[in-house]
Amino acid sequence: MTTARIDRRQLLAGGMGLALASGLAPMARAAGTPIRMVWWGNEERARRTTEAIRGFEAAQDDAVAVATEYMGWDDYWTRLATQVAGGNAPDLIQMDYRYLFEYVGRGTLLPLDEYLGNALDIEDFGKENLASCSVDGKLYGANVGVNSFGMLLDRAAWEEAGIEAPEIGTSWETFAERCAAFKEATPRRRFYATADTSGQGNSFELWLRQRGKELYTEAGELAYDADDAGEWFDYWAKLRAAGGCVPADVQAQFKNSLETAPITLGTAATDFAFSNQFTGYQAVNKASLDMTALPVLPDGAPGHYLKPSQMFVVSSASKAPEAAVRLAHYLVRDPAGALILGLDRGVPASPAIREALLPELDEAQKKSVAYISAIGDLAGPLPPSPPKGAGEAYAIMLKISQEVAFGMIDPAEGGRKLVTESAASLTR
């Protein structure tokens, strides 16, 4: 989702992880077939994953010893690429949808079709889900959870202002009117109805999909034009001028981390995030949060989609692929493992696991599961996979949205610039 995110906690975790890794890694405990697993994520994820892995080791007839490494998102991709390039690939790898095609394209991952139905019994994930983890008809990943982009609401702040909060099905036009009215009505100083999401590729993608377009074509080219982008920037420019969303310098404080988001810093009553980030946002927000869909285009196409947030893939260089596949199965489909992982990596794709998980969830977790269920009708098919260079296109979008927001260029020019610069980044 982001190429450069870093916050204090990650830094600290990264530093400590590094210190640990240099002294102790790889940390294998039991004897047996050695396999290595890597993932990105925070301390909480590490705690859950390690606990599940210990369960896996104990449950195996023939001993498997799992060594683990984890780090922050930024370090992860550098480190993984270095290890794979150096012929030292981990056996089981946590993979993001964005990078799947790149790794498959270079023959570094193992097709899992022969294990499907036996060692990897995940057919109940559904055809769409399996297809989303496949490349050219071959299955490469076991999905750990689905998520969807959405809108976070501080409902109390909306009520305090006496303005009706947006809900599933609210149109973009109505949303803008309510946001502008919010500014007049709220008693709080320096407080706005919504964060400014004009620089977030995920929101722009939803807006495009509602108009029957996409960010990228199947061939990996831009699937929108300068007018689409100009219109998008224009919508937010008008909202900004009306006081409906936070000013440019407030939004610019957002560094792609939940601690720096306007809703967390107390400058907006609405913000934009993925559903698997919901519990994280709730943890750092005093106000009780809700999650709802982004506004819609009346009679438009569905904008949302269920994204395979993360998947486990197996290295084609693995010396013990069977053991790695068994561990993947244990983590995503065996209740003993999957229930320990919980919702940390997204809502589990298996209906059976989801069912088993429900009673153990707290209020915030239930809300994020409910959100995934609620947008079912609004969710369309998965978009074409983002091409190489898409990561940079996200950064370009952010930069140009700021140029528009700070008034350096007008929205139409922003649209033209976005198309030119994004296209250039894709061809490099």
Next chain:
Amino acid sequence: MTMETATNGWEEGRRPPSRFAEGLRRNLPGYLFLSPWLIGFFCLTLGPALGSLYLSFTDYDLLSAPRFAGVSNYVHMATADPNFGAAMKVTFLYVALSVPLKLAFALAVAMMLNRGMRGLPVYRAIFYLPSLLGASVAIAVLWRQLFAADGLVNDLLWVFGIEGPSWISNPNYSLYTLVILSVWQFGSPMIIFLAGLRQIPADMYEAASIDGASKRRQFVKITLPLLTPVIFFNLVIQTIDAFKAFTPAFIVSGGSGGPINSTLFYTLYLYQEAFGYFRMGYASALAWVLVAIIAGFTALSFLSTKYWVHYDD
């Protein structure tokens, strides 16, 4: 005794060893003691540096083998990369502002401390402290807090009825907050200035004041000229440091160099290309251009010494 037989000349009939072999024999222990550094230099510094010079002529994304691409990386940089220009502009502005300001500030504090006050070591340590913390992440995070919309700086301004902007997230001000951060870390040039000031003989000032020279005149005619070797040293070191600045921009902008590339330091851009977008070849080319720029500036500084640096012995 054994030592004597080994060093007391050579038995007759044997050819004396070549000068090289003798030199090696005599210096071998020295080289052995140097070896940790030598191995480190050749394997960890020179080797990778030459490797990156090669990579700068390739397309390399870490996952597949480098493909030779001639000078295309350098051509792209010069002709088709708007971010390269932006990063250059930001970096040169940063160097041009932060180095003179920091040196002036360091000199001022050093002169203040040089007046022989009580508890000097304590003050010296306190003033040096920011330099120790300087490149650390914690300070950059602190800076982010200070200059945020609801940060300490704006709280102070609020007392005077001014509603300040979010300094670090406004493209018009963000670079200047980083310049201030750099100036605040004036400790190491200050210590060097202080040592330089101590070298100036006190009788010069005595003679000057007997002749009726004002303090200001003494500064211009005695202090500055005699201090020029130290100023020169500090200038070179600080310029190189400023070109290489990375941490503050990385933390304050969250790694993005934003808002709108306003804190896109050259090294930060290089890092993005290498580790954000996996363009190792292009990033290597960027690195070598930076090497050339720094070398050029350092050479210019050295060439200029004959016009303004006085070595009086």
